Amino acid sequence: MATAIRRPVRTPALRIERLSKTFGATKALDDVTIAFDRGQTHALVGSNGSGKSTLIKTLAGYHRPDPGAHAYFAGEEFDLEAPGDERPAGLRFIHQDLGLVLELSAVDNFGLKCGFSTSRGFVSWREQARRTREAIARFDLGLDVHAPLSQATPVERTIVAIAAAIQDWDEDGGLLVLDEPTAALPPVEVTELFAILDEVKAAGATIVYVSHRLDEIFQICSDVSVLRAGRLVASRAVEGLEPQDIAALMVGTDVDTEIRPTRPAAQRTDLALEARGLRGEFLRGVDLQVGHGEIVGVAGLLGSGREELPYVVAGARADIASGRLRVGDGEWSRVESGGFRHPIVPADRLREGIVGEMTIEENLALPVLSELGRGGLLRRGAERDVARESIRRVDLVPPEPDRVISTLSGGNQQKVVVARWLTEQRPLLILAEPTAGVDIAARMALFRLLIAEADRGLGVLVSSSDVDDLLHLCTRVLVLRDGVVARELAYDEITETNLLHAMEGIDS
Amino acid sequence: MSTTPTADPVQPQRSADPQASSREQAPARGSRAGALFGSALSPRRIGAVYVWAVIVLFFAIYTPDTFLTGTTVTQILNNSAITGLAALALLIPLATRTFDLSIGFVMSLSGVTAANFVANGMPLVPAVLLGLGAALVVGVINATVVVVMRVDSFIGTLATGSIIASFITMVTNEQDITDVRLTGAFSDLGQTDIGGVTLPVLYALAVVIVLWVLLEHTTTGRRLYSTGFNPDAAKLASVRVDRLRFLSLLASAFIAGVAGIALAATLGAGSPSAGQSYLLPAFAAAFLGATQIRPGRFNAIGTVIAVLVLTTGTTGLALALAPAWAADLFTGVVLIAALTLTGAERRRLRSRGSAFLRLRKRGGSTPDTPEVAS
Known part of the structure; x- marks a missing residue:
């Protein structure tokens, strides 16, 4: 829960005014004015496509904002349209991929990020190692600074990235932006990361924390801002809020009833797919059934098993997955035998889908x-x-x-x-992220196509991080959390609010 | 070739849909250009033939007395045969994006093996089969190292090549295998000529036909290319990628074995080092060939054109009494020029693709796509 927070005079560490960003016809950010108060941990939330990544990337200088935006760091204006290396020194970023070279050691990565210490043109490795150890010493990390980072745990890597990012900054005035730092972390390591963030904050720094996980916000954040469709819809203290309130702000008014498919219930006795006890890297025992003519959705946060499920069903994870499944009225087969293969429309089209x-x-x-x-x-x-x-x-x-x-x-x-x-x-079609990088017109065409095929009797299993896909297509959605089916929603229950609540584990 | 005729009937349909043609304008322009230049005579598809014509013209003017003769034609063909076989050996692995750097050593090995047995009194056929068998053994080793043990093919086949070299040295003590028995039926395999054209030219021709049909007209060929272009997508489309890469290294070893025996027969001796010098020209021809006929794909006829271009140049230089270093210089320069042109072409295509990506991104409804887990 929210810790008791000293509230001195609230001076913004960073203030952004009238920030807009247009991509073609889409306004990714629409006139956003937001302030991050000094010494606070400020959560930035929003669903897919709400613009929070665009906000972070514009702030970091990766995107150029539309003209007319202003930004002030510690009261001094800086140019948002300038490239990323001209940002104020106190503004630091940890992007989702951490920006580390995993084949190299912590010492090397420190050198790459903060410069190597050299004498007469040669790298002084002893000095470099000393500086690295010093930087991570405060985080109490039992890490071999000379071993490749690929051997470190995910949280150790995150901490190395944080240590490198905040090295030699003036903590008292610094602001650290973390973009979904816990997305790839197991629960135990999340606690470890939070301890580190407390440590950073204790020295007077400001933290902007981007996350999909509402429970984390209540653990570590004092303020929260909610983006929806590129607009800032709320910016306030976390105190006094309930998870449902934030979810409601993220979703807005429920308009989903209009687009929900009105197809008749599928014959559940006549199955296109039946699977029992699916396990894998993330999945911890999932049963599922897809009827002929039914479009079943799979939802869940990153790491819930949502990304993995379609690949396990397609037999493409035989090396780590297990479970039994059968397609149509065929024989049961075991996933781990490796003998079962079913076509999949993969999530990464360019890498796995097409031969360009x-x-x-x-x-x-x-x-x-x-x-x-x-x-x-x-x-x-x-x-x-x-x-x-x-x-x-x-x-x-x-x-x-x-x-x-x-x-x-x-x-x-x-x-x-x-x-x-x-x-x-074939009686079954499996899709992962079917509309990633697909423009709106083609997206609608794709929806129509899938629905038409389902009406002809095709069973469809579609896993997506885009709630829109599920709202448009599915008559039933399995919501995964921590590798199991946390909830099953059908027909009228499939709303953005319900999906979000189920994914986040909020009782509704 | 087979792709062009259908492009035209489709054209009117597209222009009938104004919305579509505006949406897909960038690539549409490309394909219209493709229809214009896609004909069999397009410089984009047979640019090397034009280069070839220039080379022929050059030598015809520079040294008309020696170059413009009937024997020059057969000489070029004969000189091309072994290099051609070596280059063709590379095609199947290269189609799957696998390197086989051991083919030069395999050529030496098969030649030495066959020559050794013939010199020791073995009849021709079993000796030749043993030579080919030795090559296939190397193929199995290569495939095991690269596909089963997952060593990068570039360095893995270099390593097996080194092992073969040591084995050859061990057996031959770096001496050519010469024997009066090698001057009989064995050397006839390489030296018999029909109207001036020697048998290795016919071997190469046979391999060209087999490879062209395999790569262009069989399901296996299509799978080989898909393995090379995008192994992940191919795997998900139920192509057995590893098996194809395994077999491709057997194929390269076998064809290199044929090349090695043809070389030994041509020399009338088993040379422990003659094969190695064919590695570089073979790669040059295969890569230059991949820019011809079916641009972007390693293909047999393109390789033939490439070999003929390179051999015409080197033969012309020899006839013009150019210094010994000129041939290698010519090969290197032609190769860099050809690959630069192909690279530019590929970048042009890709930038068109990415300009399209950018368009899509700007108009796209998912500016936050990085949040999508992959």
């Missing part, structure tokens, strides 16, 4: 090559037929099978990846 150098047609044919061969030779006519049929089915515009796929827009690429699995007569 190949044409649309070649991408479409890839998974069905064995059916397109006769005596090993590729039947070009049959391949062209498959491509034409798929292109027609997903309504790809322009319908040019010979175009190299990397020249298409993200939405069209995604259509090809989806179409690829529709060419086969």
Whole structure:
């Protein structure tokens, strides 16, 4: 719970006025004026697409704001439009990926971040190691500063990043921004990180804490600001708030009822997918069923198992996952046997989805090559037929099978990846992050396509961090928390508020 | 080749949809240019043929008496055969983005092995088979090291090459294997000529046809390319990536074995070091070939064109009595020039792609995409 906080005269360590940022037609930030008081831990929350990452990145100089914004650090104005290396010295950032080179040691990473100590052009490793040890000494970290950071635990890495970021700053006036530092941390290590943050704050620094996890905000933050659709909707003390209040601020008015699909309930006796006891890196025993014609969503925060579930079901994690599953009325198979494979529309389209150098047609044919061969030779006519049929089915515009796929827009690429699995007569389609990097028009087309396919009897399992996907598509959503199904929402229950409450573990 | 004819019938459909053509304008322009230049004679697809013409023209003017003869043609073909076989050996692994740097040593090994057995009185056929067998053993070792033991192919096949070299030295004591028996049927394998064209040219031609069909017209070929372009996506599309990379290293060893025996037969001797010098020209030809016919893909006919360009240059230089260093200089310069042009072309394509990404990002509805877990 909120610790008792001394409230001296509140002077802002950082004040931002009238900050807007436009990407094309989208206003990612809309006239945001916000102040972070000195010596406080200030939470910045908002759902996906609310603009909090844009705010942090604009502040760090990664994005250039729209003209007209002002920013003051310790009362002195600085230029937000200037590049990142011209920020005030007291302003420090820990980005989500920490910016460390894991193959190198703590000493090396310190050198890279804060400069190497040299004498006559040579690195003085002894001095460098001493400085590194000194910087992390206050955090009481039993870390071998010469070992590669890949051997350190996630929280140790986070602490090294923090130590490097705040080295040689004037703590009394400094401001440290942490972008979702706990996203990749197991619960035990989160406590350790909070102790470190207390330590930093005790010296008089200000902390801006970006997080998806509302429970953390109540543990360590004194103030909270909520962004929604690029606007600042609240900025106030945490004291007196309940998690539900913050959730309500993040969601706004419920408008979701209008877009919820009105499809009839699927026949649960006639299953496209049945899975029992799925376990993996994050999953700790998940059972699930997808009926024919049903679109089942999977929601959850980062680390809840939401990202992992579709891959486990697709048999792509046979090395670490276990459990039993069967598709349609087929045989049960064990995930860990490695023998089970099911197509998936992967989360990272460029890395796992498409073969960028190949044409649309070649991408479409890839998974069905064995059916397109006769005596090993590729039947070009049959391949062209498959491509034409798929292109027609997903309504790809322009319908040019010979175009190299990397020249298409993200939405069209995604259509090809989806179409690829529709060419086969399979009862089940698995998707992860189906609309990542897909523009709004293509997104709607994709939704229509999936719903049409479901109406024809296809079972669909869709895991997404984007609540919009789930609202538009699903008649049932499994909400994962800490690797288990924390709640199952159906029909009217599927609202942004309910999803958020279930993901965060707020009783409603 | 097979991709162009259908581009045109589709064109009217696209322009019938104004919204679509504006949305996809950047790539559409590209494909229209592609339709214009996509014909078989486009410099983008057979640029090396034009370079070849320039080289021929140059020597025809510079040394007309020696260059413009019928024997020059057969000489170039004969000189190309072994390099061609070596370059073709590289194609299958390269299609899967796997390097086989051991082919030079494999060539020496198979040649020495076959020559050694023939010199010791073994009949021709089993001796040749043993030579090829030795090459295949290396292929299995390479594949095991690279695919099973997960050593990077670049350094892994270099290491196995070193081991082969030591083995060859151990057996031959760095002496050429020469014997009167090698001048009979064995050397006929490399020296018999039909109208001036020697047998290795025919071997190379056979391998070209097999590889072209394999890579271009079979399902396996398509899977090999997908493995090279994006192994993760290929895996998720149920392509057995590791198995293909394993087999590709067997294929390269086998073809290199053929090349080695052809080389030994041409020399009429088993040379413990003759194969190594083919490694660099082979890579040069394979990479230059990947810029031809099917740009971006290692392919057999492109490789043939590349080998002919390089050999025409070196043969012309020899006929013009150029100093010995000129040939290597020529190979190096042509290779850098070709790869620079391809690199520029690829960057041009990619920047078009990324300009598109930027467009999408600006118009996109998810400015916060980094929050999406991947």
